[in-house]
Amino acid sequence: MSKWLNPRSAFGITLIAVALLGLPFVAAMGGQAWVRILDFAILYVFLALGLNIVVGYAGLLDLGYIAFYAVGAYTWALLASPHFGLHLPIWAILPIGAALACLAGVLLGSPTLKLRGDYLAIVTLGFGEIVRIFMNNLNAPVNITNGPQGITLIDPVAFGDFKFSGNTQLFGLTLSGPMKYYYLLVALAILVVIINLRLQNSRIGRAWQAIREDEIAAKAVGINTRNIKLLAFAMGASFGGIAGGVFAAMQGFVSPESFSLMESIMILAMVVLGGMGHIPGVILGAVLLSILPEALRYGVGPIQMALFGKMMVDPESLRMLVFGLALVLVMRFKPAGLWPSPERKRELSEKRTEGKA
Amino acid sequence: MDIFLQQIVNGLVQGSIYALVALGYTMVYGIMGLINFAHGEVVMIGTLVTITVAGSLINAGMPVALAGMAGLGASMLICMALGWGLERIAYRPLRNAPRLTPLITAIGMSIVLQNLAMMIWGRNYLTFPPLLPKVNFELAGAHFTAIQVFIVVVSGGTMAGLLALIYRTKLGMAMRATAQNPAVASLMGVNINRVIAAAFVIGSALGALAGVMVGTYYEIAHYQMGFMLGLKAFTAAVLGGIGNLAGAMLGGVLLGIIEALGAGYIGDLTGGFLGSHYQDIFAFVVLIVVLMFKPSGLFGEKTGDRA
Numbered sequence A: 001m002s003k004w005l006n007p008r009s010a011f012g013i014t015l016i017a018v019a020l021l022g023l024p025f026v027a028a029m030g031g032q033a034w035v036r037i038l039d040f041a042i043l044y045v046f047l048a049l050g051l052n053i054v055v056g057y058a059g060l061l062d063l064g065y066i067a068f069y070a071v072g073a074y075t076w077a078l079l080a081s082p083h084f085g086l087h088l089p090i091w092a093i094l095p096i097g098a099a100l101a102c103l104a105g106v107l108l109g110s111p112t113l114k115l116r117g118d119y120l121a122i123v124t125l126g127f128g129e130i131v132r133i134f135m136n137n138l139n140a141p142v143n144i145t146n147g148p149q150g151i152t153l154i155d156p157v158a159f160g161d162f163k164f165s166g167n168t169q170l171f172g173l174t175l176s177g178p179m180k181y182y183y184l185l186v187a188l189a190i191l192v193v194i195i196n197l198r199l200q201n202s203r204i205g206r207a208w209q210a211i212r213e214d215e216i217a218a219k220a221v222g223i224n225t226r227n228i229k230l231l232a233f234a235m236g237a238s239f240g241g242i243a244g245g246v247f248a249a250m251q252g253f254v255s256p257e258s259f260s261l262m263e264s265i266m267i268l269a270m271v272v273l274g275g276m277g278h279i280p281g282v283i284l285g286a287v288l289l290s291i292l293p294e295a296l297r298y299g300v301g302p303i304q305m306a307l308f309g310k311m312m313v314d315p316e317s318l319r320m321l322v323f324g325l326a327l328v329l330v331m332r333f334k335p336a337g338l339w340p341s342p343e344r345k346r347e348l349s350e351k352r353t354e355g356k357a
Numbered sequence B: 001m002d003i004f005l006q007q008i009v010n011g012l013v014q015g016s017i018y019a020l021v022a023l024g025y026t027m028v029y030g031i032m033g034l035i036n037f038a039h040g041e042v043v044m045i046g047t048l049v050t051i052t053v054a055g056s057l058i059n060a061g062m063p064v065a066l067a068g069m070a071g072l073g074a075s076m077l078i079c080m081a082l083g084w085g086l087e088r089i090a091y092r093p094l095r096n097a098p099r100l101t102p103l104i105t106a107i108g109m110s111i112v113l114q115n116l117a118m119m120i121w122g123r124n125y126l127t128f129p130p131l132l133p134k135v136n137f138e139l140a141g142a143h144f145t146a147i148q149v150f151i152v153v154v155s156g157g158t159m160a161g162l163l164a165l166i167y168r169t170k171l172g173m174a175m176r177a178t179a180q181n182p183a184v185a186s187l188m189g190v191n192i193n194r195v196i197a198a199a200f201v202i203g204s205a206l207g208a209l210a211g212v213m214v215g216t217y218y219e220i221a222h223y224q225m226g227f228m229l230g231l232k233a234f235t236a237a238v239l240g241g242i243g244n245l246a247g248a249m250l251g252g253v254l255l256g257i258i259e260a261l262g263a264g265y266i267g268d269l270t271g272g273f274l275g276s277h278y279q280d281i282f283a284f285v286v287l288i289v290v291l292m293f294k295p296s297g298l299f300g301e302k303t304g305d306r307a
Helices: A007-029 A032-057 A066-079 A090-112 A117-137 A177-200 A203-213 A215-220 A225-251 A261-274 A279-308 A315-333 A342-356 B002-032 B039-059 B064-094 B101-121 B146-168 B170-180 B182-187 B192-218 B225-240 B245-269 B276-293
Strands: A168-170 A173-175 B136-139 B142-145
Touching: A007 A032, A007 A177, A032 A177, A032 A203, A032 A225, A032 A261, A032 A279, A066 A090, A066 A117, A066 A225, A066 A261, A090 A117, A090 A225, A090 B276, A117 A261, A117 B225, A117 B276, A177 A203, A177 A225, A177 A279, A203 A215, A203 A225, A215 A225, A261 A279, A261 A315, A261 B101, A279 A315, A315 B064, A315 B101, B002 B039, B002 B142, B002 B146, B002 B170, B002 B192, B002 B225, B002 B245, B039 B064, B039 B101, B039 B192, B039 B225, B064 B101, B064 B192, B101 B225, B142 B146, B146 B170, B146 B192, B146 B245, B170 B182, B170 B192, B182 B192, B225 B245, B225 B276, B245 B276
Parallel strands: none
Antiparallel strands: A168 A173, B136 B142
């Protein structure tokens, strides 16, 4: 930890801290919608870092990560809304949500973790779909999830009397709801970054990386591969559960639509596009992929108007088209991601030269 | 008993379509280990092209059978070109990239194709022109239409043709060799690039055929129809053991029948607790259960953890 103390890193950290603190005020100048976009960017950072443990560290391809997020979100929605008339406090719900998501991870993982890469991918994908279909249909004969309509009027995050929705006056500044959530999410995200950093070089983290590189060799040196893989799954799932809870509280509304396969794929794309297993890369990927579609939403229409004087094509589909193309192009020119870890970069270039020789 | 037979017939028809699509996934996966997520969109484009071509020809007064053939031909040609282009532009530069990179590319291409289709054909449901006469048959209490017979017969014939291609021709031999070991195959004089391109082109042609079948069967089409269909077909391919042609065919048919039976009986089995809108979970539940006991699918070869 001594490297944190040298003046240059201290300066860098202060700079980042000031930027993080000031960002929502800058975004608020463009309207609260932009603060909300920031909120989601940080939420996706959180999710992507959770998935990074499973995919980046342990090398387990998980295409159903959103299921754990959904479990967390529905846990919050059911325990803190008029739907069942329950209004539990945050310190009760978040742990329950994380524990349930963790349990779901273990339930899915224990029978399937012996599967090889792509078989695991399709099983997790199937699991995600099963969870979504159940949430869509569990409104009859007993109404649990309220079906496709979803659950509304969910309680916001609150510590005692301090609520995260609505405006608050603090030191002469007006903090809007999205701004308060922003600070909460940043705090959570920093926590996850620290956990990720500490895991990376821990005994467990090294065991994950060993499994990722060569499972048989890892087994041979005495790593209990099944338990260690299960741990990665459970840990990733718990993070998903916590993120889901905050999402439900922030939106005040959940419905199965938010937990489609496309969402799982988006989070995976964030991890891979940024640079698998490399924390700054994953953060970059999450921020870029969550802000790009929104920025395009505001950019595509006006640019068309300026160029052709009328709407040539539906801006909504053009926006997604550009987004898909961006995915393809980044992977084409940066196959290891935008910001890969130094080791990975080295491995790749070694492989290249081997191939040529 | 009537319901049982009826559901078997329905499942067989749906399963034949799954099988055709699954072949496209499994050929590409077997040769280059890539889950081509964009394959479902190729099927969707096959359906929509047929609607445009056959529909406008019928409106121009061409006989329905001829217009249907023209539509099928056009959609196969366009899909083959699309498959070839996908491989050439998106996947070929990534042959030596990390494993997940082409997967993200495939997802990106899938998003691109879907939105391109939405720009061209719009976001509404389109009606598929009736290409086959609506004739009903009855056999042992099960009703079926000419369309259903057509789907099962044509897909059966196509699959037999594909097996002959893979196991009887030189191209097929080259494909099998590449699937075994690309480096050695290329030393034996196999042109790897051509073989991989062929896998994409053949898979896309089968996809186009499947697309036309889906269209004639359900009579509607939509720019998002490829996603779920592709997912189910991929599930079928994995169920049968991905990379294995016969496995994909049997997996597809099996999945279709399981889904149909499941949808028909789930209400009775659970005492009305779960209704037929749970149909979509059968595919995945069966998949998870099968893989728990047979980790490389029903007919997949046992392979080591690492090649």
